[in-house]
Amino acid sequence: MAGSIEIAGLGKTYREPVLDGLDLTIGGGVFALLGPNGAGKTTLVSILTTLIRPSTGSAHILGVDVVREPGAVRQLIAATGQNTTLDEYLTGRENLVMFGRLRGLGRRSRGRADELLAQFGLEQAGPRMVSTYSGGMRRRLDLAASLVTQPAVLFLDEPTTGLDPVARRSVWSDVRRLADDGTTVFLTTQTLDEAEALADRIAVLRAGRIVADGTVAELTATVGGQRLVLLDHDGTEVRSIDTDGTAASLDAALGAVPDAERALRATLRSPTLDDAFVALTQSATDHQEAVA
Ligand SMILES: Nc1ncnc2c1ncn2[C@@H]1O[C@H](COP(=O)(O)OP(=O)(O)OP(=O)(O)O)[C@@H](O)[C@H]1O
Ligand SMILES: [Mg+2]
Structure with a gap:
């Protein structure tokens, strides 16, 4: 079977190379891309989520080409990122309803919004404007928004940065549950405990290259x-x-x-x-x- 994510010879150059000919096939489960600041993690996620185009090489999500068919790729994926897309002047609930409509849920959007608010412990905050949310609440709402419909592949760019230890663990269990339900999760992280807690497979990105790839046991x-x-x-x-x-x-x-x-x-x-x-x-x- 083809991988959920297939990356071949993928490169991105701005003034200098940021990604340098990556080859990677990800079957399923939780994949963690670990790397220090500036390694190229967000750049890779941005290419896979069709936000930017690679300079060389190709990437496919469930066999669909991210450059040639970005619209079709967007139907298969969801993403939450370092650059989050919440509307500050809507309430948390309104944001989720809006995402539901964008995802084609129509009238079911309201019910789904309420389910997600409950699931992410945001019932109280739901009627409040997002501009009043703490960082952790935003992260949870952001994650909830990406799960309005269950995506085949979910991209999480540093999903727990800025969260307290309890909130991190709750995001981890949400991510694990999704993976158990069959979503392939591609996450980036700078922290080892996160990779260790979540990932079936870890790749280490350094200066645009994969320098290690395997299970926690293999890497250690x-x-x-x-x-x-x-x-x-x-x-x-x-x-x-x-x-x-x-x-x-x-x-x-x-x-x-x-x-x-x-x-x-x-x-x-x-x-x-x-x-x-x-x-x-x-x-x-x-x-x-x-x-x-
Ligand atoms: N639009 C851009 N134009 C020029 N250089 C860029 C651009 N976007 C990213 N870069 C450079 O690419 C390199 C990788 O950036 P990227 O954001 O992918 O790293 P990262 O691994 O996500 O880092 P962090 O952990 O800090 O989020 C950095 O040196 C960055 O300055
Ligand atoms: Mg980044």
């Missing part, structure tokens, strides 16, 4: 074996040194501990996704500094 495996970690008396990590898990490499790691730190407590730690992210998103020299 790329940073190698155990790390030797030195802790001070209150348990703060003072130093961590990569090893490949063999006795010889542990020996070398211990040999590299400076005299001043030899009295510290030493322990072994398995790599975390955090370690993988640091390793993958920084150059070799930065990496040395980050772990030193």
Whole structure:
């Protein structure tokens, strides 16, 4: 079966290349694109959601070409983004009704708006103008608006940025539920816990290229074996040194501990996704500094 999202040789250049010949096939489930500021995440989402055109290559959503048939692609997808499209001078409920009409729900738009307000804990806020909403309420309304009809593919560009921990978890469970109902979710995030909590598959984008792609377990495996970690008396990590898990490499790691730190407590730690992210998103020299 063709993937839900197929990306081939996709490039985007402004003054400089922002996306550099990406190839990616996404079958289903939750896919997280992880990358630091400026990596090109929003640019890729904008191309896949037909807002901007690629400079080279192609992308298809359920076999439909995003450049040649943007109208048909828009029927298949929904998106919430960093640049949100809520109308500040309408109430939350009016916004949802408007999205329902745009999505062809007609008279059913009102009922659907009320369902969504309930689902996202916005019943109280529903009759209020969006200009009075907090950041978290806006995010939830934005997500609700993208779900007026169940899309085949949902794009979420940093869906929980600015939310408190409770609101983040509630968005996560909404996203998971959608994926379980069969929607393919493509989300971008800068935070590892989000990718770890949600994603069936994670790709790391750095400077316009995919530098890693796999499950959480596969990505953490790329940073190698155990790390030797030195802790001070209150348990703060003072130093961590990569090893490949063999006795010889542990020996070398211990040999590299400076005299001043030899009295510290030493322990072994398995790599975390955090370690993988640091390793993958920084150059070799930065990496040395980050772990030193
Ligand atoms: N319209 C534009 N014109 C020129 N350069 C652009 C334009 N849009 C984006 N860029 C550049 O492309 C690069 C990638 O931007 P993009 O917004 O895709 O990154 P991002 O991964 O979404 O970052 P963030 O995590 O900060 O949202 C940046 O260097 C940005 O300055
Ligand atoms: Mg962005």
